[in-house]
Amino acid sequence: MSFGPIRRMNWRGMLKLHRRCVRKPVFRTLAGSVVVCEPGLARQVLVDADRRLEHVPAFWRPGGVPLPPPVCAALNRWVHAGLAAEDPDAMAAVAVDAVAASRGDLHRACLHAVAEATRRPLGLDRDGALRGTVTEFLDDVFHAMMTGSRRFPDKDTFLRLAARAGAALADGAAPDFPEVEADVRGEVYLRAVTAFVGASAAALTWLICVRQSGDLVAARRRAGAVEEASPEHVALETLRLWPPAWQHRRPVLHDHRIGPLEALRGDEVVVPAYALQRHPRYWADADVFDPGRWAGSPSRHQAFLPFSIGPGACVGASFEVRWLAAAARHLAAAPPLALTRRSTAPCVTAVFSAPEHTLGGR
Numbered sequence: 001m002s003f004g005p006i007r008r009m010n011w012r013g014m015l016k017l018h019r020r021c022v023r024k025p026v027f028r029t030l031a032g033s034v035v036v037c038e039p040g041l042a043r044q045v046l047v048d049a050d051r052r053l054e055h056v057p058a059f060w061r062p063g064g065v066p067l068p069p070p071v072c073a074a075l076n077r078w079v080h081a082g083l084a085a086e087d088p089d090a091m092a093a094v095a096v097d098a099v100a101a102s103r104g105d106l107h108r109a110c111l112h113a114v115a116e117a118t119r120r121p122l123g124l125d126r127d128g129a130l131r132g133t134v135t136e137f138l139d140d141v142f143h144a145m146m147t148g149s150r151r152f153p154d155k156d157t158f159l160r161l162a163a164r165a166g167a168a169l170a171d172g173a174a175p176d177f178p179e180v181e182a183d184v185r186g187e188v189y190l191r192a193v194t195a196f197v198g199a200s201a202a203a204l205t206w207l208i209c210v211r212q213s214g215d216l217v218a219a220r221r222r223a224g225a226v227e228e229a230s231p232e233h234v235a236l237e238t239l240r241l242w243p244p245a246w247q248h249r250r251p252v253l254h255d256h257r258i259g260p261l262e263a264l265r266g267d268e269v270v271v272p273a274y275a276l277q278r279h280p281r282y283w284a285d286a287d288v289f290d291p292g293r294w295a296g297s298p299s300r301h302q303a304f305l306p307f308s309i310g311p312g313a314c315v316g317a318s319f320e321v322r323w324l325a326a327a328a329r330h331l332a333a334a335p336p337l338a339l340t341r342r343s344t345a346p347c348v349t350a351v352f353s354a355p356e357h358t359l360g361g362r
């Protein structure tokens with residue numbers, strides 16, 4: 001199965017990892033991962049000047065096999081060109097309106113809202129069949145992967161949807177989608193959908209909870225924090241405390257030394273963004289939601305790595321910050337959403353998203 005099992009590390013496990021990271025900057029886990037939670041070293045590891053790690057992101061590894069570098073580059077250019085043609089503010093307005101009009105599961109609402117906002121670059125505005133396929137993919141496969149509500153993704157459904165997406169692409173549904181082998185074209189497209197939609201939707205779930213919930217996940221709120229702050233600072237502080245990509249994993253290709261440890265071929269290096277971005281050594285009042293901390297400081301704090309860096313880093317990073325800031329502004333201007341929390345723990349899979357909630361309209 002090309003999307004593999006759904007890794008639902010539980011929230012308790014994530015907090016345990018965080019506590020361990022605070023005690024020790026570099027350590028090896030029993031599973032063979034080398035965890036690096038020191039900002040300078042983490043950046044050095046991810047930039048990987050000597051190319052000792054595999055950097056092809058999971059997006060571009062259909063069936064676990066990395067696509068050839070020119071294909072990855074073409075896909076990244078396609079994503080980039082799609083974003084460059086969009087206005088983040090207009091996209092955020094579409095997404096916030098779509099969430100406001102939704103009822104039921106918050107994650108589902110955010111997935112569909114972000115897909116609606118990115119309909120043009122994804123080709124969903126041109127092709128009804130592709131739109132229907134993506135809707136089913138988000139509902140029947142990706143929602144379970146994001147919330148961890150199933151142990152494994154529905155393989156048969158996924159393969160059927162990938163074949164349908166592949167056929168629509170062969171008919172030119174998504175403009176300028178790069179040349180990819182026919183047998184994986186549909187799957188690669190659905191992976192591109194997850195790049196466009198997945199982390200953004202997770203960030204939107206957190207942003208909505210920051211505005212609406214009195215009970216923040218593992219954080220305290222500074223009084224007046226949201227009302228007084230600039231939307232960009234709200235976006236950055238949301239990404240700091242609740243990074244959708246909560247860890248950056250890189251397989252080791254060649255043995256080498258990382259700080260005090262030897263990383264061996266076959267190991268995995270892990271940069272735990274969640275732990276780094278809440279580390280008390282690098283952040284004052286690390287667990288306090290305080291957008292004001294970003295005022296007058298560069299957004300590139302050394303211990304802030306929500307989009308990773310180096311080869312394989314997010315091509316949507318700067319767009320995402322502008323988009324999320326615009327979403328914060330639109331949410332602030334809109335009447336509050338009625339939200340009912342259904343679980344205490346957040347959803348921890350490959351993506352870190354808010355606890356499950358039900359949207360009940362305004």
Ligand code: HEM
Nearest residue numbers: 057058195196199200203244245307308312313314315316
């Ligand atoms: C809060 C939102 C987002 C977060 C947290 C995020 C995070 C990341 C991270 C951590 C990676 C590296 C993957 C890895 O380590 O294997 C990545 C890669 C990527 N992201 Fe994002 N991302 C976000 C939004 C977006 C958006 C909106 C787009 C485009 C529409 C996008 C497109 C991509 C692409 C294409 C890659 C692969 C880059 C490559 O192959 O070099 N991301 N993202």
